[in-house]
Amino acid sequence: MTHPDPHAVRAETLRRLTADPKVPVLIVGAGINGAGTFRDLALQGVDCLLVDKGDWCGGTSAAPSRLIHGGLKYLETGEFRLVAESTRERNLLLRNAPHFVKPLPTMVPIRSYAGGLLPSMKRFLGRKAKMADRGLLIVEVGLAIYDWLGRKHRVMPRHGVMLQAAARRRFPKLDPSIVAASTYYDASVTQAERLCYELVADGQKAHPGARALNHVAVTGLADGRILLTDQVTGAASAVEPKVVVNAAGPWIDQVNHAVGLNKAYIGGTKGSHLVVDNPELVRQIDGHMIYFGSSDGRICLIYPFFGRALIGSTDIKADNPDDVVCDDSEADYMLGMLGEVFPDLSVTREQIVYRYTGIRPLPAAQVDDPGEISRDHSLARDMLPGGSVPVLSMIGGKWTTFRAFSADTTDVVLGLVGRQRRRDTTFEPIGGGRDYPITPSAQRGWIAGVAAAFRIGPARAGVLLDRYGTTAEAMLASFDGSPEMPLASLPGYTEAEIRWIVRHEQVVTLDDLVFRRLPIAFSGRLDIKALTELATVAGDVLGWSADEREAEIARVARVAKHRHGIRL
Numbered sequence: 030m031t032h033p034d035p036h037a038v039r040a041e042t043l044r045r046l047t048a049d050p051k052v053p054v055l056i057v058g059a060g061i062n063g064a065g066t067f068r069d070l071a072l073q074g075v076d077c078l079l080v081d082k083g084d085w086c087g088g089t090s091a092a093p094s095r096l097i098h099g100g101l102k103y104l105e106t107g108e109f110r111l112v113a114e115s116t117r118e119r120n121l122l123l124r125n126a127p128h129f130v131k132p133l134p135t136m137v138p139i140r141s142y143a144g145g146l147l148p149s150m151k152r153f154l155g156r157k158a159k160m161a162d163r164g165l166l167i168v169e170v171g172l173a174i175y176d177w178l179g180r181k182h183r184v185m186p187r188h189g190v191m192l193q194a195a196a197r198r199r200f201p202k203l204d205p206s207i208v209a210a211s212t213y214y215d216a217s218v219t220q221a222e223r224l225c226y227e228l229v230a231d232g233q234k235a236h237p238g239a240r241a242l243n244h245v246a247v248t249g250l251a252d253g254r255i256l257l258t259d260q261v262t263g264a265a266s267a268v269e270p271k272v273v274v275n276a277a278g279p280w281i282d283q284v285n286h287a288v289g290l291n292k293a294y295i296g297g298t299k300g301s302h303l304v305v306d307n308p309e310l311v312r313q314i315d316g317h318m319i320y321f322g323s324s325d326g327r328i329c330l331i332y333p334f335f336g337r338a339l340i341g342s343t344d345i346k347a348d349n350p351d352d353v354v355c356d357d358s359e360a361d362y363m364l365g366m367l368g369e370v371f372p373d374l375s376v377t378r379e380q381i382v383y384r385y386t387g388i389r390p391l392p393a394a395q396v397d398d399p400g401e402i403s404r405d406h407s408l409a410r411d412m413l414p415g416g417s418v419p420v421l422s423m424i425g426g427k428w429t430t431f432r433a434f435s436a437d438t439t440d441v442v443l444g445l446v447g448r449q450r451r452r453d454t455t456f457e458p459i460g461g462g463r464d465y466p467i468t469p470s471a472q473r474g475w476i477a478g479v480a481a482a483f484r485i486g487p488a489r490a491g492v493l494l495d496r497y498g499t500t501a502e503a504m505l506a507s508f509d510g511s512p513e514m515p516l517a518s519l520p521g522y523t524e525a526e527i528r529w530i531v532r533h534e535q536v537v538t539l540d541d542l543v544f545r546r547l548p549i550a551f552s553g554r555l556d557i558k559a560l561t562e563l564a565t566v567a568g569d570v571l572g573w574s575a576d577e578r579e580a581e582i583a584r585v586a587r588v589a590k591h592r593h594g595i596r597l
Contacts, residue, residue: 092387128498227460461498
């Protein structure tokens, strides 16, 4: 079956915008806040256009610690409202996106019984103090408050504590100076990029007037129109919005400058992470996140991810989101942190299979310690120069609270365009989380039914459920019963699967496929053979020439080396 060239489709969309440039709402930036707001507006039946100069979830939203969490450390600075909102939203995401958001048992190693009382009180009162030790008393009080704040829509157990002997039995190579370990539950998001894409796809399905274009940048303002440029074809267009939502994250100031607003809202910090292939480390953490304060006062974490260990993070002032990379000094710092918890484990640079970084879109603030900047969110209001078009800039926030921030922004937009909210997103499923089988018995039933209906093995059905949630059924239905051929370089994936993603999920470049639609690079499984085979399959669907295919391979290889430390 032939499929139209997505480049031609996007060019036609841009031409139609030129012919009819009036757009009630323009959303700039398709990270998690922009995608969430797009979906929310679409559910209210509001015509809107979402654009991003890159791919969906291609910037900072692809560079978090991949935690869906309440923010235990925010209790130290008295941000109870933020923690309450975060724990509630965590609980909701466990319900609304159970295919990607999973409970994560967490252990906090403790080196004293009463350490840190004085600096903790100072921080709570808004005074500066370094927290190099968080004793059992402080941690237990904090977790009791954390449990209480997270009581709404609770789906996970309350916290517990293990004294030294029990902790060493559970984690044998734990530093002997650790006297106890508190345990509690947060959550992780297995495929952050896919979850963000699913919000965009849900918005497009919810309302025909909701349109979304990736790889389209805002490049200026002329005669009251916002200029757009397709980053792939170079095609130009312009739109006349009634409201602009600037959800460009660390690029917010750049977007505002492009349309003539001289604002400085963002004072971001760089956060870097590593993915390491060290089976012994994975065994020692025993399915838990180890969440601990290092000797320099930073909060650090280690947890299992796609069979590897994810380690984070740094918090360094930075102001250019286009050029940030996780350098060797940061990598050495994070690897060195491991020795504070597991002193007998050796983890080396050679075991790093993936490194990534991004700038947190935090509000501009004059502080010595970037960790002191609030992770709360706010909405700034301006007007386009020479007119009466409101520009709403979504400042701050974090992955966990995107739905609440999107709802707040949507409510403001609805007031500006004279519409009423008609649908609440509190319990709105996301993508493949809709009708997801929650219990083990329900999952076994789903797997057995899908395996029988589409004549595939139960193991394959289980893989697809884990990878795509219930969206897997639509994928399998499109194969018309044809047998799936595994890829030679990635036998866990099939050619039909890759073709379906490229056709149906707005894949424009090879980067979109290997870094965002699928966790191939993130899980340390990208090599030149896999890249070449994926380029061949994607290029066949997208109509790439041999030269275009080679150019795509070369560009992804450069990105993999420069940004992620992968040498192909």
